[in-house]
Amino acid sequence: MTTSSLHDTMQTIGQQAKAAAKAMRAVSQQQKIKALLYLADKIQENADYLKAENAKDLAAAKENGLTPALLDRLTLSDKSIQTMVAGVRQIAHLDDPIGSLSSTRILPNGMQIAKMTIPLGVIGIIYESRPNVTIDAAALCLKAGNVAILRGGSEAFYSNTALASLIKEALAYAGLPDAAVQIIPTTDRAAVGHLVTMTDYIDVIIPRGGKGLLQRLANEAKVPLIMHLDGNCHMYLDRSANLDMAIELAFHAKTYRYGICGSLETLLVHQDIASQVLPTLAQKFTEKSVEMRGCPRTLEIIPSATPASEFDWQTEYLAPIIAIKIVDTIEQAINHIEQYSSGHTESIITEDMHAARQFQLLVDSAGVYVNLPTVFADGFEYGLGAEIGISTNRLHARGPVAVEGLTTYKWVLTGDGQMRS
Amino acid sequence: MTTSSLHDTMQTIGQQAKAAAKAMRAVSQQQKIKALLYLADKIQENADYLKAENAKDLAAAKENGLTPALLDRLTLSDKSIQTMVAGVRQIAHLDDPIGSLSSTRILPNGMQIAKMTIPLGVIGIIYESRPNVTIDAAALCLKAGNVAILRGGSEAFYSNTALASLIKEALAYAGLPDAAVQIIPTTDRAAVGHLVTMTDYIDVIIPRGGKGLLQRLANEAKVPLIMHLDGNCHMYLDRSANLDMAIELAFHAKTYRYGICGSLETLLVHQDIASQVLPTLAQKFTEKSVEMRGCPRTLEIIPSATPASEFDWQTEYLAPIIAIKIVDTIEQAINHIEQYSSGHTESIITEDMHAARQFQLLVDSAGVYVNLPTVFADGFEYGLGAEIGISTNRLHARGPVAVEGLTTYKWVLTGDGQMRS
Known part of the structure; x- marks a missing residue:
């Protein structure tokens, strides 16, 4: 892709994500559960298709001399497909945190105040070889009402594209916005550089991968990152x-x-x-x-x-x-x-x-x-359910980041015409 | 200051702040209250001294042709001094959030898990002409167990230095680390550029000021900022x-x-x-x-x-x-x-x-x-007490940022030798 067409592609992805984030605020808990359960079924039904697409990645990876450990991570086996299916079902049935109120109080002048849990917004996920992250990340982001932009490893391109097609089906089935989960449609490494600087469209990036990738992202990023560099x-x-x-x-x-x-x-x-x-x-x-x-x-x-x-x-x-x-x-x-x-x-x-x-x-x-x-x-x-990563940040989520860590809050105040004195 | 000596000065400030943040974790609620009440007394006792130092800033500001609005913000009057004193006393008597446990549960294997509220760490405050921010920001940071690095406007240099000397006295009186509040001892504008990129030492920056300053900081910063650019x-x-x-x-x-x-x-x-x-x-x-x-x-x-x-x-x-x-x-x-x-x-x-x-x-x-x-x-x-600013960030604190917004949490787990299966 040329530099300018990559720029345009990334801008379009960002704009679509922002629009989808708005639509996601109006989505019901049932719709999210419906999409996730359908996705689990589709993954199960399409196990052979997924393995066939994965085989293309594996063949290329072997040609490129990937280590056995990396090949292992890249492989979609019957067992790893079943684990994905079970994981998505589990996420579907987690408590839905969105819209819950906390710190609810009546203030001296009679106004009611509360913190309402809301989606974080648009979340970019950058990861390496494991294609199962495509499903885990998409499912967790969806459950918390977020929009996901996924950037998997180029070595898993066919696997991720196949998984993304099932996600699209599930979104459509449940009436969720098509752009609620987008996969970056290029293996161009420069796409990551765009992703971590698109502050107009992306609220947070969760990178997973080797220390080299994470350090590079931490240096380049303008969008906040939720991550840990080391677990010493x-x-x-x-x-x-x-x-x-x-x-x-x-x-x-x-x-x-x-x-x-x-x-x-x-x-x-x-x-x-x-x-x-x-x-x-x-x-x-x-x-x-x-x-x-x-x-x-x-x-x-x-x-x-x-x-x-x-x-x-x-x-x-x-x-x-x-x-x-x-x-x-x-x-x-x-x-x-x-x-x-x-x-x-x-x-x-x-x-x-x-x-x-x-x-x-x-x-x-x-x-x-x-x-x-x-x-x-x-x-x-920790009793939080599936996690998308572990954070050593001081702000926002710390430790294991699960559905709750993919939310934020707004203050909702309700009154009867009170004014400031 | 030369470029290299400014760099060294800022590094030293950062290292001292980090060491003070460690010491602040062992500080009692009583010590913090003692420091704050003493500070309030000292400001009251030294009103004449503060006004005399403030007069130097005002004289220079008039010479430099500052607008009446800016001169007004810069002025320490008897009334604004009394407001500072009352504000510090109020902060002293706020509930202390540090060490409180939430989400406490016993997990199926018998481990106890909780989120413990802890100080955010080292907080940089960048602000413009109002010298009262020196006191408000220092007091709020201290109350939440944080360490503050303050960078006020050059036009308030004498006022801020005088206020800082009272803060130092209060810290010493209560046995708090001397570097729990530091004022950057130079009016060199390049100091701000250091501050917003010192990710090794500073956990978060809270900038206050005009949109020009805020936009510049947002572009340069590597340290997370808590702020709002606009209130449309x-x-x-x-x-x-x-x-x-x-x-x-x-x-x-x-x-x-x-x-x-x-x-x-x-x-x-x-x-x-x-x-x-x-x-x-x-x-x-x-x-x-x-x-x-x-x-x-x-x-x-x-x-x-x-x-x-x-x-x-x-x-x-x-x-x-x-x-x-x-x-x-x-x-x-x-x-x-x-x-x-x-x-x-x-x-x-x-x-x-x-x-x-x-x-x-x-x-x-x-x-x-x-x-x-x-x-x-x-x-x-909102019933949160004095605020240090208002955040339109999506991560961490949103809306008015008061003592609670200057804290984070860690997970504390207590068990009896449980192991993973």
Whole structure:
């Protein structure tokens, strides 16, 4: 596409999205449920078609030498299609947050005031290889009354286009605006640059993908982004921790799944219990082939660990590697977290009420846990339903961003002709 | 200041602010109240000193030919000093939002989850001539546990420096970090450019001032801004409006105070009642010397009005001028608002439940009123207390931004060693 025709295409998409956002404000809860349930049915019915289109992407990806991990993410299997179907049905049946009132009060002059939950507006989603994000993102955005502009990875172009055609059918079936979900119809990388700067049409962008993509977007964006760059999560084993729990939770937090952003990356251990918990933990990690990188005092207790450097405290491994540091006090643990955390999720293991309170008050991350592994950072686990991502922003949604995070509010005031004095 | 020394100064301010934000998380409610009440006392005691410093600014301003309106804003009078003192005392006694828990639930596996209200962090305030903003902004930021970096207008440099010295005393007296409130110690305009891009240190910027300043900041900023560019507010007089109320509220909404952002700028009138309300309204506006600019049908009813152009529908006059348009239906009114509104505040005057519901659901502004004048858009009127500004953002705080709008939340989870299955 030429530069000017790409510009025009993106402007048209933006204008259509803005118009659709207006129409979505008048849509009923039933219409949204109808569209979502129909979409789930259509995905199920069209499994073979989806796999055939996906096969085109897979063939091209193999030719382009994509890694097995990327090929795996790109694949639409019977199982991943069933997961999409179940996910959309679940979203359809979530409580609808739109129009609910909170902070309702009567003011001294008799006016009634409330905050009404409303859709966020037009949401841009930028993502990489997984085609299921097309469905998950569209369904969540729709449920909250939003309009979605989806920009998937070029390697999933055929899969995403096929999924988009089913979404269009579902929108039409339920009488929702055709432009409530739009897929950017080009693999031109410059389209993303347009998307993140179209402040006239797009209210927020939720990017998902590798750190390279996210950092580039954060630099370029004029539209607000909801995202997290890193999940450098910490667990602190307090001097008063239940030792068995400390060992179990640290092991679970690291090994539950290495690739999720809530996975434990740096373990902080109070000096008083280090020699009691670290040998057993080291044995468990070694059995699981988890590489340990420790501070000098850790190396004295775990000779098989390698020395940790500044790099290790800063790094989200997303891999079977863990950094371990022994601290003198809870304050040292909190300071370490203050310095190195990406603000995602941290946990203290302790039996001491005061230590728990201190940690939960002073640690400044989106999730701060007591006696729980950091891997609970997930919309379903929080009881919020499907999530579209996890935010380490300070404004708006923090932590798992689910339907509620895709809404905002307006103030509604109702009176009887009151005037200001 | 040289470019590199300004850069160093700003970096130091940022680092100090970040460190102070950490310290502020451990501060008690009592300490904040103590600091604020002491500050109020100090302002009162030092009224003469403040007026003397303010006189230096006024002298320079007169030499530089500032307009009488700007001189008025710049002046610290006995009355404006008393208003500051009363404002700080009021803020001191507001409910403290920090640490409060909401959405508290026990999840199926027994974990407890809640959202804890926490300070937003480091807040940059950029403002123009009014020195009282130095105190109002510092007090509101402090009350919510935030750290403030204040950048006032160069024309108020002596006044702001004097006020800052009192703030420093109050911080020290209550044991709050010295850098909890910092004033940028230079009138160099380039400092603002640093401030709005220091994403490592500043969490949000709240700019106050003319549209020129705000537009420039919106273009340059990398730090999120909480602000509104325009308050192009609408009132729609529905066909079923109580005619007396319609006339009273339209007149009040325009004439209560011309210079506030909630002031009415465009009046939309249903064709069925236009000939009943507009002649009386025109007479009242004429008596008050409010200039009327109308659509062709309005001109038939109000011959003294001048023709409105596209410019008028787009414009926030902040002056004794009103644009008037007759519409065929409520849908036309809503569409006009959709097209021209700046998303600030709109109102419908109607006795019809359905029209009221339709308007409040479909109009997408920060404030949507029924049978109330738009001039209620104010933190005090909403029962929120002193406001630091009004936001037309879609993310985070919308409408009047008071103490609550200067907070965010984190998820706190407490368990007994639960693990993910």
